[in-house]
């Protein structure tokens with residue numbers, strides 16, 4: 001199975017996935033990084049781990065469609081089975097989602113459908129809810145939306161700061177995302193309409 005990780009930022013999920021592959025916990029034949037930000041920390045992590053990097057900057061294209069076409073063309077020769085969005089802070093167009101239907105997954109730091117968007121951890125803390133969590137889901141045409149694969153709750157205490165909550169959420173993400181990718185590669189995830197069924201996790 002060939003995996004493309006799309007990331008724009010720090011890359012801690014990227015590193016957790018690559019580590020799981022290197023340890024043989026996730027059986028990927030190849031892995032590569034697609035990044036849209038030349039100065040993102042994730043690029044340094046990929047170079048260190050000897051993972052191929054495809055850098056495609058949105059600013060170099062007239063439209064989102066041209067930008068995504070360039071990504072698709074560069075992905076062609078890699079015969080990608082799964083795209084894992086790991087902090088890729090861009091909405092993919094409906095056309096791109098259709099092209100890779102049920103082969104794009106995303107991780108989000110909340111129990112979706114609660115707290116969509118790019119400040120989910122802060123939003124949950126400010127809302128004063130007792131718990132939040134992490135969701136891995138198939139990507140559809142809407143933002144942070146689509147059939148849920150795995151979810152794990154993270155309790156919020158009244159001592160939590162943004163930093164402490166982020167730390168706990170990230171450590172859950174670093175286990176949950178490799179687990180979801182393993183299940184996908186082992187063909188244990190069946191998607192029936194909007195529902196996901198997982199066999200022998």
Ligand code: GAR
Pocket residue numbers: 007009010011012013014086087088107108109117118119120144170173
């Ligand atoms: C992760 O917390 C991920 O859940 C979040 O971006 C972070 C990336 O961290 N994604 C979203 O908010 C998607 N809406 P990382 O670059 O260290 O992996």
